[in-house]
Amino acid sequence: MKACIFYEAGNVKVEEIPTPDVLDGQVLVKTQAASICYSDIRVFRGLKSASSGVAIGHEAAGVVAAVGKNVSSVTPGQLVSVCPIIPCGGCYFCLRGLQNRCEHRQTLGYQQNGALAEYILAPEGLVSMGHLLPLDNSIDPAIAAMVEPFACALYSLETCKLKPGGTVTIIGCGPMGLIHLLIAKQMGASKIIMSDPVEERLQIARDLGATVAINPNEIGLKEVVGELTRGIGSDLSIVSVGDVSAVEDGIRVTRKQGYINIFGGLPPGSELTVDPNQIHYDELFLTGTQNAPTEHYSRAAALLQVLPETEKLITSRVPLVNAPDIFTQRIALQGLKTIVEFPEI
Ligand SMILES: [Zn+2]
Ligand SMILES: [Zn+2]
Numbered sequence: 001m002k003a004c005i006f007y008e009a010g011n012v013k014v015e016e017i018p019t020p021d022v023l024d025g026q027v028l029v030k031t032q033a034a035s036i037c038y039s040d041i042r043v044f045r046g047l048k049s050a051s052s053g054v055a056i057g058h059e060a061a062g063v064v065a066a067v068g069k070n071v072s073s074v075t076p077g078q079l080v081s082v083c084p085i086i087p088c089g090g091c092y093f094c095l096r097g098l099q100n101r102c103e104h105r106q107t108l109g110y111q112q113n114g115a116l117a118e119y120i121l122a123p124e125g126l127v128s129m130g131h132l133l134p135l136d137n138s139i140d141p142a143i144a145a146m147v148e149p150f151a152c153a154l155y156s157l158e159t160c161k162l163k164p165g166g167t168v169t170i171i172g173c174g175p176m177g178l179i180h181l182l183i184a185k186q187m188g189a190s191k192i193i194m195s196d197p198v199e200e201r202l203q204i205a206r207d208l209g210a211t212v213a214i215n216p217n218e219i220g221l222k223e224v225v226g227e228l229t230r231g232i233g234s235d236l237s238i239v240s241v242g243d244v245s246a247v248e249d250g251i252r253v254t255r256k257q258g259y260i261n262i263f264g265g266l267p268p269g270s271e272l273t274v275d276p277n278q279i280h281y282d283e284l285f286l287t288g289t290q291n292a293p294t295e296h297y298s299r300a301a302a303l304l305q306v307l308p309e310t311e312k313l314i315t316s317r318v319p320l321v322n323a324p325d326i327f328t329q330r331i332a333l334q335g336l337k338t339i340v341e342f343p344e345i
Contacts, residue, residue: 003055003117004323004340009046012056012324017117024069025124027132029080031062032141034115034340036326037149038174039265042242043110044327047267050110057115058084058108061135061144062342065119074132079139081147082115083131083297084108086123099129100155100291115145116323118342130294133301142317142339143310144301146179148291150310151300152263153179155292157187160236160259160285164188167229169221169253170210172240173201175313175336176263178208180238182307185209191228195221195249198333208309216249225253233258242266254284262288313337 001019006012022028034057042048043056050056061081064074074080086106087099094102106125108114113121122132135144153176162168168184170177173196184192185208194205194213205213214224225234233255239246242264250260251274279286292300304310315335318326319342326338 001118002320003113004057004320006043006050006054006056007052009044012044012327014321014323017055019119020121022066022068022121025071025127026068027064027071027074027122027127028066029060029062029082029120029122029132030065031060031115031118031120031342032079033062033145033342034060035142035145035149035337036330036340038176038330040109041327041330042265045331048265054109054111055113055115055117056109058110059145059148060115060120061141061147062120064132071127073127073130074134079135079137079141079144080132081135081144081301082108082120082122083126083133083148083151083294084114085131085291086112086125087129089125089129097293097295099294116320116340118320131297133297135301136305139305142314142341143304145339146310146313146337147297147301147304149176149179150183150304151292151297152176152289153183154300154303155296156180156238156261156263156289157183158296159287159289160238160261162187162189162236165190166235167191167193169193169195169225169234169237169250170240171195171221171237171246171249172264173198173205173213174240177238177240178205178313178336180240181205181208181210182309183303186303186307191234193221193225193228193234204312204336208312221249222252229255235259236261238263240264244270244272247272251278251284251286256282257284259285259287262286314339317341319343
């Protein structure tokens with residue numbers, strides 16, 4: 001089979017590798033669509049580690065091609081979306097339903113072959129944890145491939161306790177910021193304030209229903225949030241860019257007892273200066289979220305099916321052979337979600 005292999009920062013290649021055999025407890029998925037996430041770009045840029053020689057990518061959907069012995073959760077021919085986390089199932093965190101925090105976690109696309117391959121081997125630990133999510137076969141696999149980012153954003157907004165009627169500031173209008181927007185709208189947010197320096201992305205945010213989408217280099221974010229919240233600040237702020245100044249902006253625009261979520265990873269060695277008195281006297285919740293527990297994946301898979309606007313996040317569809325170009329395009333901020341599509345073999 002063909003796969004896009006990560007070797008080192010700046011070096012990914014589409015190559016022929018052996019199609020895996022299916023052992024007991026495992027499932028072989030024939031990939032139909034894979035989407036590229038900014039985490040993959042961070043690996044490509046050398047800002048996040050992954051094993052050299054793995055098929056990169058962790059967002060995928062496909063059809064079950066074969067199941068090993070003792071697998072009853074999925075059947076051949078079924079469309080599934082893949083949660084890339086392989087939890088141990090037995091550690092402190094797994095036993096509490098926090099598989100994303102597993103102490104022995106491995107992840108497809110990082111330590112084991114992932115999404116950018118014609119077939120994905122789902123290991124036993126992934127299958128037994130319910131990390132292959134069956135979906136209606138009528139769903140576009142490109143949409144099904146986005147269960148992972150939707151699960152991450154859903155977990156992010158719920159961690160920040162978004163309530164119907166609540167106000168949200170989202171810093172960064174890349175795909176993850178926009179997915180937060182779609183879900184926040186669905187959850188009943190009354191005002192969603194978005195910020196990004198790229199005009200094209202602001203326009204998409206407006207089209208998708210942002211209350212206001214501003215360029216922070218032209219208008220002060222704090223002033224805009226203040227105006228829309230009668231000077232109180234937003235209930236929560238999602239920082240969906242890997243930038244310390246964006247985290248500082250998030251803290252500045254959030255109301256007392258509000259939540260600030262550092263959703264995007266930052267370059268290693270980044271430092272944030274915070275006045276602890278502001279956290280103390282304003283009773284702020286400064287947090288982070290990374291990926292999502294299994295439970296959020298199941299609900300994200302259902303949620304995607306009632307959010308037809310998700311389609312607007314897909315700005316191009318390319319074959320696997322073009323996958324290496326996606327990395328440089330995303331670094332240049334061209335387009336939003338690029339889907340790699342796989343023809344039937
Ligand atoms: Zn992702
Ligand atoms: Zn574990």
